[in-house]
Amino acid sequence: MKKFLITIIFSLFLFPISLITGCGNDNTADTGTRIGAISQLNTTPEQAAKVAGGEINFFENFNSMQMALAAKNIDEIQTYGSVAKYMTANNSDFAIKETQTVKLVDDFCCALREEDSALKNSFDMAIDSMKADGTLDSLVEKYITNLETPLPVDIRKIDGAETIRVGVTGDLPPLDLVLADGQPAGFNTAVLAEISKRIEKNIELVQIDSGARAAALTSGQVDVIFWVVVPADDSERPKNFDTPEGVSVTTPYYQDMVVNVNLATLASGMN
Numbered sequence: 001m002k003k004f005l006i007t008i009i010f011s012l013f014l015f016p017i018s019l020i021t022g023c024g025n026d027n028t029a030d031t032g033t034r035i036g037a038i039s040q041l042n043t044t045p046e047q048a049a050k051v052a053g054g055e056i057n058f059f060e061n062f063n064s065m066q067m068a069l070a071a072k073n074i075d076e077i078q079t080y081g082s083v084a085k086y087m088t089a090n091n092s093d094f095a096i097k098e099t100q101t102v103k104l105v106d107d108f109c110c111a112l113r114e115e116d117s118a119l120k121n122s123f124d125m126a127i128d129s130m131k132a133d134g135t136l137d138s139l140v141e142k143y144i145t146n147l148e149t150p151l152p153v154d155i156r157k158i159d160g161a162e163t164i165r166v167g168v169t170g171d172l173p174p175l176d177l178v179l180a181d182g183q184p185a186g187f188n189t190a191v192l193a194e195i196s197k198r199i200e201k202n203i204e205l206v207q208i209d210s211g212a213r214a215a216a217l218t219s220g221q222v223d224v225i226f227w228v229v230v231p232a233d234d235s236e237r238p239k240n241f242d243t244p245e246g247v248s249v250t251t252p253y254y255q256d257m258v259v260n261v262n263l264a265t266l267a268s269g270m271n
Contacts, residue, residue, distance in 0.1 A: 039211035107252035143187035214244035
């Protein structure tokens with residue numbers, strides 16, 4: 001566990017120190033800034049704007065949010081450090097904003113229906129064992145720290161085992177990533193492949209939009225949402241801002257800080 005936390009902390013510091021120097025607890029930044037963010041499951045754009053330092057615009061998927069930034073329909077994208085690193089590595093039109101308005105850190109968890117406590121416990125045990133034996137460290141290094149070229153991740157089939165349907169979005173690359181040919185890839189899929197082996201259940205991946213995560217779970221379309229986020233800082237955000245009612249969340253499997261991305265041509269003048 002200690003090694004896992006050290007790896008996460010190290011990966012955060014791959015970004016310039018200026019990324020985490022902001023306005024402290026002063027959330028009175030220019031409210032005219034139009035900020036795009038992936039839809040949160042248990043809050044509204046108006047509620048989210050209270051800590052964002054600008055006007056929040058929710059998007060159902062990652063591609064439409066990037067297109068809105070490129071078209072200047074929004075001024076910035078609020079996302080995670082690892083996602084921002086992936087964005088800027090793959091598109092020179094984008095740049096990580098050097099001065100962040102707020103300092104937020106989130107834990108990544110899986111969400112399950114409250115009544116599925118046995119399945120949640122099995123996920124918890126698998127994640128804890130992956131922390132203890134260094135497996136999560138290795139996956140973080142491969143898929144996030146080193147940002148290797150994403151390839152499809154094979155989740156092996158276990159003959160005669162129960163199948164668990166897991167909702168993935170592709171909206172947080174390289175964490176949650178679906179390739180252009182529709183094949184899931186990236187860190188989350190690699191984590192799921194490892195969980196499948198440890199709980200001895202088959203995993204069937206179901207692609208959904210981020211904004212449909214709650215509906216997919218509560219309707220029974222999927223058994224697990226992979227991912228929801230829970231605040232890991234001391235901000236005033238509700239702890240359940242991305243957790244739908246009627247679900248429980250697993251122990252965290254990753255942690256990342258929130259950063260903003262804007263257009264590279266505007267970055268020097270806006271920071």
